[in-house]
Amino acid sequence: ESAGDADQHWFVQYGFTHWPDARPTHLTGSQMLGIGELNDLMASVDVVITHGGPGLIMEARAARQVPIVIPRDPALGEHVDGHQMDFCARLRDEGSIIRATSLDGLREAIRGTLERGRPESAGAGHSSETVTRFAALVEESRTRPRKSLLRRR
Numbered sequence: 322e323s324a325g326d327a328d329q330h331w332f333v334q335y336g337f338t339h340w341p342d343a344r345p346t347h348l349t350g351s352q353m354l355g356i357g358e359l360n361d362l363m364a365s366v367d368v369v370i371t372h373g374g375p376g377l378i379m380e381a382r383a384a385r386q387v388p389i390v391i392p393r394d395p396a397l398g399e400h401v402d403g404h405q406m407d408f409c410a411r412l413r414d415e416g417s418i419i420r421a422t423s424l425d426g427l428r429e430a431i432r433g434t435l436e437r438g439r440p441e442s443a444g445a446g447h448s449s450e451t452v453t454r455f456a457a458l459v460e461e462s463r464t465r466p467r468k469s470l471l472r473r474r
Contacts, residue, residue, distance in 0.1 A: 332362065360384060368434050370427070373405030375459045378418060385439045389430040390418045408455065 333350035340350060354362065363369050363384040371377045373392030381388040390412070392405035413420040419434065421427040 332366070334359070356380075367439070368431055370421075370431075373409040375408060375455065375457075378412065382417065385442065387434065387437075387440060388418050389421050389427065389434060391421050391427070404459070408459075 329347060331348050333348065334354050335350050335352060337352075340352070360380060360383075363381050363386060366386075369381045369384070369386045369388040371381060371388050371390055373390050378388055378390060390409050392409040393400035394406060395401065395403050409418060409420050412418040419430045421430045
């Protein structure tokens with residue numbers, strides 16, 4: 322069941338999720354886009370829907386979007402911890418994102434985003450320095466090699 326209308330075209334970056342052979346004609350996608358392609362796409366669309374990763378949220382905001390965010394939930398086995406849930410709760414409270422937690426909530430968020438249109442300036446909504454710094458630190462930590470907490474004897 323879809324959250325959008327059949328007359329709307331939807332593009333999905335689906336990653337490692339199974340992409341069905343049988344899908345509506347208004348739905349296209351790619352396993353992975355390069356950062357330039359992704360940024361160009363976000364700059365040209367009416368709605369951005371993403372998981373709760375800080376990097377993609379901040380890229381969407383830089384593209385003058387208030388992204389609709391569905392954070393990965395560790396209770397559903399979607400992630401190892403609740404950092405996306407915590408991060409998104411903070412951004413939602415600031416008005417920097419729209420958080421969707423159900424299919425009906427997603428539909429409402431899409432309708433509202435289409436009605437409001439895109440913000441006038443980059444960094445849609447507003448963001449505290451703390452949240453921006455937190456997002457940068459999370460992204461930085463993802464690229465660093467991991468160190469073992471245990472020493473081998």
